[in-house]
Structure formats: structure tokens, C-alpha cells
Amino acid sequence: MTQLGPWAAIDVEDARDQLPELLQRVADGAFGDDGVALTRDGRILAVLVDPEKIEDIREERSLLQSELDRVRGVDNAVSMKQLIAELGAA
Numbered sequence: 001m002t003q004l005g006p007w008a009a010i011d012v013e014d015a016r017d018q019l020p021e022l023l024q025r026v027a028d029g030a031f032g033d034d035g036v037a038l039t040r041d042g043r044i045l046a047v048l049v050d051p052e053k054i055e056d057i058r059e060e061r062s063l064l065q066s067e068l069d070r071v072r073g074v075d076n077a078v079s080m081k082q083l084i085a086e087l088g089a090a
Contacts, residue, residue: 004044007037012045026050 001010008031015038026035026048035049
């Protein structure tokens with residue numbers, strides 16, 4: 001295993017033989033929030049990351065977008081009438 005930017009990295013050919021162990025280490029948090037990068041010829045093809053971390057990132061992004069919209073004065077509020085129309089309950 002090598003270090004490639006913030007990621008611990010492993011070639012996909014080596015990862016194939018170690019996949020169960022790599023998955024367990026990701027689940028155990030052994031690679032921190034960054035997970036482990038799967039590479040080929042030194043290029044990152046994919047990153048194994050705990051799914052809970054991905055959900056955390058999505059929630060943070062949504063909160064940041066809401067705050068950015070608020071600061072910019074963007075009103076993304078949906079009226080009850082719009083909501084009913086979008087849900088097809090009208």
C-alpha cells in the first residue's frame with residue numbers, strides 16, 4: 001500500500017486478493033474519513049469509503065447549499081399548492 005494524496009492507495013490487482021480485508025478495514029475506520037483508493041498505473045479508479053461518511057457529506061452539502069441560498073437571498077420555499085401539484089394530489 002502507498003500514499004496518494006490524502007488516500008492510502010492500492011493497485012486493483014493487489015486489492016482483488018485483499019478485498020475482504022480492505023472492506024473490513026474501511027468499515028472499521030482504519031483509513032479515517034478518506035477511505036482507500038484503488039489505482040491502476042498510479043491513477044485512482046475508485047475509492048472505498050464507509051457509506052455513512054458519504055451520507056454525512058450529502059447532509060453537509062445540503063446544509064451548506066441552504067445557507068448559501070439564504071445568504072444570497074434565494075427563496076427555495078415551496079408553497080402547499082406547489083407541493084400538492086408536484087405530488088399529483090391535486
